[in-house]
Amino acid sequence: MRIAMIGTGxxxxxxxxxxxxxxxxxxxVDMDADKISQLERGEIPIYEPGxxxxxxxxxxxxxxxxxxxxxxxxxxxxxVFIAVGTPSRRGDGHADLRFVFNAAxxxxxxxxxxxxxxxKSTVPVGTGRKVEExxxxxxxxxxxxxxxxxxxxxxGSAINDFMHPDRVVVGTDSERARDVLREIYRPLFLxxxxxxxxxxxxxxxxxxxxxxxxxxxxxxxxEIADIxxxxxxxxxxxxxxxGLDGRIGSKFLHAGPGYGGSCFPKDTLALRRTAEESxxxxxxxxxxxxxxxxxxxxxxxxxxSACGDxxxxxxxxxxxxxxxxxxDDMREAPSLEIIPALQAAGAxxxxxxxxxxxxxxxxxxxxxxxxxxxxxxxxxDALVIVTEWNEFRALDLKRVRxxxxxPVLVDLRNIYSDSEMQDxxxxxxxxxxxxxxxxxxxxxVEVAE
Numbered sequence: 001m002r003i004a005m006i007g008t009g010x011x012x013x014x015x016x017x018x019x020x021x022x023x024x025x026x027x028x029v030d031m032d033a034d035k036i037s038q039l040e041r042g043e044i045p046i047y048e049p050g051x052x053x054x055x056x057x058x059x060x061x062x063x064x065x066x067x068x069x070x071x072x073x074x075x076x077x078x079x080v081f082i083a084v085g086t087p088s089r090r091g092d093g094h095a096d097l098r099f100v101f102n103a104a105x106x107x108x109x110x111x112x113x114x115x116x117x118x119x120k121s122t123v124p125v126g127t128g129r130k131v132e133e134x135x136x137x138x139x140x141x142x143x144x145x146x147x148x149x150x151x152x153x154x155x156g157s158a159i160n161d162f163m164h165p166d167r168v169v170v171g172t173d174s175e176r177a178r179d180v181l182r183e184i185y186r187p188l189f190l191x192x193x194x195x196x197x198x199x200x201x202x203x204x205x206x207x208x209x210x211x212x213x214x215x216x217x218x219x220x221x222x223e224i225a226d227i228x229x230x231x232x233x234x235x236x237x238x239x240x241x242x243g244l245d246g247r248i249g250s251k252f253l254h255a256g257p258g259y260g261g262s263c264f265p266k267d268t269l270a271l272r273r274t275a276e277e278s279x280x281x282x283x284x285x286x287x288x289x290x291x292x293x294x295x296x297x298x299x300x301x302x303x304x305s306a307c308g309d310x311x312x313x314x315x316x317x318x319x320x321x322x323x324x325x326x327x328d329d330m331r332e333a334p335s336l337e338i339i340p341a342l343q344a345a346g347a348x349x350x351x352x353x354x355x356x357x358x359x360x361x362x363x364x365x366x367x368x369x370x371x372x373x374x375x376x377x378x379x380x381d382a383l384v385i386v387t388e389w390n391e392f393r394a395l396d397l398k399r400v401r402x403x404x405x406x407p408v409l410v411d412l413r414n415i416y417s418d419s420e421m422q423d424x425x426x427x428x429x430x431x432x433x434x435x436x437x438x439x440x441x442x443x444x445v446e447v448a449e
Contacts, residue, residue: 001184004029004077006103008039008066010046010158010262010329011120011151012083017051018162020058022187027073028066039066047328047355050159070103074110079180081149082107082131083120086266093269095124104131108138116177118147122207122267124274128171128200147172147181148200150207155261156326167194171203208274211267212285217252218259219288222295225255225432235432236414255431257386257412258295260323260332265292296334299412300341306410306429307382312346315405317376320387320413321353321360328355330363334412335386339364350376354389374403382408388415397424 001024005016008030020026030036038045044052058064067073074080084099100121107117119128132146148171153161168188170181178197225235235255243250268289275282304311323333339349352370370376373392377383377400385392393415401407401424411430418435421428
């Protein structure tokens with residue numbers, strides 16, 4: 001099976017490498033000559049655990065290659081996947097489909113024999129039909145089918161998600177196209193992975209509905225965390241109590257500073273727009289978007305409150321800049337709201353992230369960039385954990401306490417317990433959890449007896 005993957009960004013590169021691991025011959029296509037040269041040298045332009053080894057192994061096996069020559073790649077392919085960017089369009093929040101339709105036009109010009117054109121990019125309902133129209137208009141003689149095959153990859157665990165997915169969704173009206181995609185995904189069929197065949201429209205909407213629902217779970221537990229802080233409840237215990245209900249599940253019930261990344265923000269905006277245009281507006285999705293944006297801003301207020309209601313003239317240390325760990329993705333990261341708000345309130349900021357500093361430098365100004373976690377703390381008046389990288393979970397608390405000018409620690413990911421931080425001498429603030437009261441030595445003795 002020969003596959004042309006149009007776009008070597010996050011989705012295209014991961015998908016292409018994984019398809020080649022399945023045994024297909026994959027050509028990754030990108031108009032960015034510098035990126036292709038970088039890939040040909042074995043340099044991976046994004047950070048995703050295990051991706052460099054996966055790409056290198058399949059390049060050596062001659063199953064994966066890269067080119068800027070779209071026409072040559074498409075003409076020899078059995079299936080062409082469109083995996084270009086679909087960013088939010090300025091003004092209305094809808095997905096910008098210029099790159100998708102531009103790719104469709106170029107694909108049409110290069111088709112040679114029956115080919116399945118598959119939209120892998122996240123696209124609004126109806127895009128597949130428009131791609132079909134673009135190609136048919138440009139090449140009335142072409143023999144092809146269009147299918148939708150949305151990705152459900154989590155940054156930081158994308159390879160495992162691709163190789164061991166919860167499900168595969170395919171949208172197409174053509175049995176011939178289904179046969180081609182069955183062959184492409186044959187290893188997963190052998191593993192009895194659930195595969196949903198549906199219409200184009202159903203597959204396209206499934207992607208948006210899934211992401212919007214996950215964003216809703218995150219936003220819901222964040223609001224519950226706010227209630228917990230007011231009534232003295234513990235959001236982590238509430239989440240456990242909810243998650244043990246099989247109808248709800250425990251995933252995405254972790255209170256924090258709000259969701260970010262390449263998917264949830266733009267996909268909720270696009271679904272809201274699709275719902276409005278279809279005459280069936282989604283009030284839930286509208287609320288999720290508004291609450292999440294407000295939450296990011298409120299996290300800066302939480303830090304300011306922990307610092308005695310003022311950070312003017314103070315230094316704040318920030319651990320974690322990316323929207324989640326195990327990625328260098330800064331898109332819509334809470335840090336992009338928190339840091340400027342602290343700076344506007346008069347604070348100076350020292351920051352560190354294991355993988356995200358290169359991207360963060362492009363987006364944040366007047367930040368003192370540090371080489372490691374402890375470097376950020378030197379003389380700082382407060383320490384704020386924004387992203388839960390593993391290396392932040394086992395800090396030497398005695399060393400942290402000695403480095404900080406003031407023992408204020410704001411944990412926006414709840415990776416430490418209130419009692420251990422109190423015992424270590426910190427003025428500790430977390431999300432949705434009651435602050436422990438000081439325990440007298442006599443009380444400890446009585447408990448021990």
